Amino acid sequence: MTEGLKLTVDRRSGLAVLYTDGYINNQGGEEIARAAYELIDQGYTRLLLNLHGTKIINSIGISILIEIIERMLQIDGRLGFCALTPTIEKTFHIMGLAQYAGIFPDEAAAIAALAPGP
Amino acid sequence: MTEGLKLTVDRRSGLAVLYTDGYINNQGGEEIARAAYELIDQGYTRLLLNLHGTKIINSIGISILIEIIERMLQIDGRLGFCALTPTIEKTFHIMGLAQYAGIFPDEAAAIAALAPGP
Amino acid sequence: MSEQAILREVRLLLPMAPDMETVASQAATAVAQYAGLSTDQIDEVRMAVTEACINAFEHSRAADKTLELTFTVFGTREPERLCIAVRDRGVGFVPERVEEPRIETKLKAERKRGWGIKIIRGLMDDVTIRSGADGTTVVMCKSR
Amino acid sequence: MSEQAILREVRLLLPMAPDMETVASQAATAVAQYAGLSTDQIDEVRMAVTEACINAFEHSRAADKTLELTFTVFGTREPERLCIAVRDRGVGFVPERVEEPRIETKLKAERKRGWGIKIIRGLMDDVTIRSGADGTTVVMCKSR
């Protein structure tokens, strides 16, 4: 009954941004994965997860994010994260995720780093 | 140890606005009363309590607000409230407080109603 | 109303000490969210629970200085109703003998207090108070 | 460190059922606020408590399907330290036998899970896990 995750996708040229709003648990993670795989199937190789609206996340949700990172590595794409709470950022560092996915303070910095060059 | 109430006073011509931030319990209520009596001693007869920063209040805190209303009635002054959460507003109605103190949606409406005429 | 089953039951044991009502209020928020209540309803539940806790802290004189809250979510498939029982093992009181507070009187009275029970009744859908020599239990419910 | 007394002790009994970790997390928030932890520290406590609850829900197979949390605030005059014990009466496990997860391996592995304990240890100051045939107790502490 607890409110599920809300997800919004913004397709831009060469990059898609996924905005999360709410708790990223197993259902939330799976919803993100579904959207990400759809974008990958549509040809997007650069994805940005803007976690501004997410204050809690659990390790089951994060495991699903790791699946997305694995897929990105396979297709030579890139996944970035921005607008993390300090605790979520700390958790990603504890796990070593930061080596395989860019972590950026805000969307502008993320897009500058992720977007394919001219 | 739980964070105490923060109170800011804005003295204007003919009216003073008290901004609360935090829980109005007995300590919080007493702090408001202290500030209100000081303003009354300085000659203010119109006071506006802007509760925008207050999401919780208890009945002990409200009892102290009733003391302030009593004092206002004695000096023929007026006390108004604005920016209440729906629950705090409902509580004031349950208690019948609304008959003795104006309840306004926002500061502009409150000031228009409370400020002494030209 | 159709037969409702218990979907979740959470218990909280709190020391009767300053500020502990905020723990009850936050736990209530989480259970009320689970129960699918609206933001305003959740706020009303918080306020009512806070009042019931403060009453027990102030008036119960319970020797064990412990307050026991039980949060029960009822529903058929989905959550439909939240009931919260706030129980102390204190001296008890006779609810019928508590005078209904009136603002006109309180404005002139020395003692301005005495609003807790009225607020709880005003904010919740149903309230029952059982009180006796083995303490007081206030049960308050709200439906979606 | 000076001798610290128990300033507050709160107990929470939760059903092992979906979403109930959010109740533990909100109760933890309130006690951590009382304990004077910073906003970021409170967030870390929430996350660690959530992980410990989910572990018990998923792995304990406790017959009573009940999780017991004890929140203890220690201090001399002011609150200084919060410890949270998360206890289940399930089958237990041998913490030393749990393999430390590594991201390089997990990225290629079928099972990407296995991060809960590492996250709890990373976010809290001290963590002890006692586990045996009568269940598991994870105790995690954080000081101001």
Ligand SMILES: Nc1ncnc2c1ncn2[C@@H]1O[C@H](COP(=O)(O)OP(=O)(O)O)[C@@H](O)[C@H]1O
């Ligand atoms: N848990 C309780 N144990 C004993 N007496 C109580 C309890 N709750 C309420 N009472 C009695 O009922 C009266 C009215 O309570 P309430 O309406 O909350 O106002 P207040 O607490 O401000 O007096 C109290 O003054 C007290 O005598």
Ligand SMILES: Nc1ncnc2c1ncn2[C@@H]1O[C@H](COP(=O)(O)OP(=O)(O)O)[C@@H](O)[C@H]1O
């Ligand atoms: N409360 C518990 N009861 C029984 N086993 C547990 C408990 N907590 C953890 N475990 C064991 O420890 C392992 C590692 O847990 P954890 O690091 O949280 O990762 P995950 O839960 O994703 O497997 C679990 O897979 C489980 O075997």
